[in-house]
Every structure is written in structure tokens, then in C-alpha cells.
Amino acid sequence: MSRSTTHTFTCPCGEVFSSSIYEYVNVAKDAGLRYTVLAGLLNVSVCPNCGGKAAISTPFIYSDPAHNLLAYVHPRGDAPQEARLLILENLRSAYENVEALLVARDGADGAGDHIATLSPRQAQDLPPLQVVFGLDQLSELISGVLTPEERLGKLALSTQSRNDAERSQFYSIARKLASEMDCSVEVESLPDEYVVWLYGSRRQIGALMRELAPGG
Structure with missing residues (x-):
């Protein structure tokens, strides 16, 4: 990880x-x-x-x-x-020297004391x-x-509300969408507009746009 x-x-x-x-x-x-x-x-x-x-x-x-x-x-x-x-x-x-550092081996006492997690083949x-x-x-x-469908796609969600509480709620909703779609989030906070950018694969962003479209 x-x-x-x-x-x-x-x-x-x-x-x-x-x-x-x-x-x-x-x-x-x-x-x-x-x-x-x-x-x-x-x-x-x-x-x-x-x-x-x-x-x-x-x-x-x-x-x-x-x-x-x-x-x-x-x-x-x-x-x-x-x-x-x-x-x-x-x-x-x-x-x-990575193989010497990563290859697992048994301890001298035979108790299976591994110093790493990869086999020589790995x-x-x-x-x-x-x-x-x-x-x-x-x-x-x-x-x-x-692949073309895996490459970067992006989507902007925006609100013109100037209320901090409403902007925070809007951000929370956008983050939930991003989490469900394995997307990244960036915020652009302007005096008259609050924009949340979602970045993900073109496939993910396309699916999200269809979901958000009227009647989607």
C-alpha cells in the first residue's frame, strides 16, 4: 500500500x-x-x-x-x-541489491524469522x-x-453560493461522489463562485457526468 x-x-x-x-x-x-x-x-x-x-x-x-x-x-x-x-x-x-534486501529467508534457529516478504522469483x-x-x-x-479510457478526465462542479455552510455541504457531497468513483478532488474558492474539480479516468468521469445529467 x-x-x-x-x-x-x-x-x-x-x-x-x-x-x-x-x-x-x-x-x-x-x-x-x-x-x-x-x-x-x-x-x-x-x-x-x-x-x-x-x-x-x-x-x-x-x-x-x-x-x-x-x-x-x-x-x-x-x-x-x-x-x-x-x-x-x-x-x-x-x-x-534489492533482491538481497527483499528476499525472505528463515532464521538460523529454523523458527521462520522472516526479514522480508518477497521470494527470489518475485x-x-x-x-x-x-x-x-x-x-x-x-x-x-x-x-x-x-488506455484512452484510463487517461485523465476532469469534471467541475460549482455553486455561486457565498454561504460558508452551504459551500461546506457542497464540498462534502462532491467528496462523497469522488470517493465512490475513486476520483481526486481539488477546490477553487472564489468570491462569487465555489468550484470543486473531480479528477479520474475518462471512463469514471463519463459515468459520473451521465449520472448527474438530467434524467440520468
Whole structure:
């Protein structure tokens, strides 16, 4: 499953809040995260008070076993060549040793004290590790292995209400829809309009649009 850590942030507006930062993304277990990545929202903290956003530049691993995709993602697309070469060399060394780190073995006392969870065959079947620099490059890589119906689709739901309670209720309904459809959510709060964006596969978004259509 995916792994994240919780960080506390202080917004320029003065609001203090917590946000999850992902170190490992496994879309086999968290399908909606694929579209969080494609929408450019992964590791982006959003202030609940003013809506201000800040991207957190931290490397992470992206895994999509169904499409045989495993990637180390460096957040900086403009990383200098020297830094790229060093990262590649370090990752190559680590990946060559992955079997020794992951293969399960019995303890010397025969009690079955496993140090890891993969068999030698499973370790050999790991997809080749790709290294990408920047989320744009990762998005291109992901889109390249998806079918047209799996690629990113988006839908905007909006209300012109300025009432905070009504906006909150609208957001809750949108989040419930997103959760049922394995979609990601982004809020755009404007003085005269409140917009909730839903990001998911084109298939999911199309089904949701048909469901919301009059007489659907």
C-alpha cells in the first residue's frame, strides 16, 4: 500500500494545518492517487483557511504493477546534469541489491524469522526501475501506458453560493461522489463562485457526468 507522512505547515495567512506527503505511491491499492499525480496535486498542501497552495518538493516512488511501471521520481525537472548522474548511480547500486534486501529467508534457529516478504522469483519479476525528473515527465510516462479510457478526465462542479455552510455541504457531497468513483478532488474558492474539480479516468468521469445529467 502507499506510504505517507504527516507534516505540519504554517501558511502566510497564519493558519497552521497538517497535510500528508507521499513517499511511496502504489496505485494498485490507491487507484485515485494515479489521478492525483496526473492532475499535478500530489504532495501539494492546501491551506484550509485561504486556499493557498504549496508544492512540497520531495522524491517518491511510483508503482503501478498492472502496467509494469515502477519509477523513482525526483521532483525537480530542472535538476542539473551532475545531480542527475549522481542520483542515477546511487539508484542503480540500490536496485542491484534489492533482491538481497527483499528476499525472505528463515532464521538460523529454523523458527521462520522472516526479514522480508518477497521470494527470489518475485524479486526477479520486479519491473525495471525508471528514473524521471519532474511531475510533467512522470505524467507523460503514466499516460503512455494507459488506455484512452484510463487517461485523465476532469469534471467541475460549482455553486455561486457565498454561504460558508452551504459551500461546506457542497464540498462534502462532491467528496462523497469522488470517493465512490475513486476520483481526486481539488477546490477553487472564489468570491462569487465555489468550484470543486473531480479528477479520474475518462471512463469514471463519463459515468459520473451521465449520472448527474438530467434524467440520468
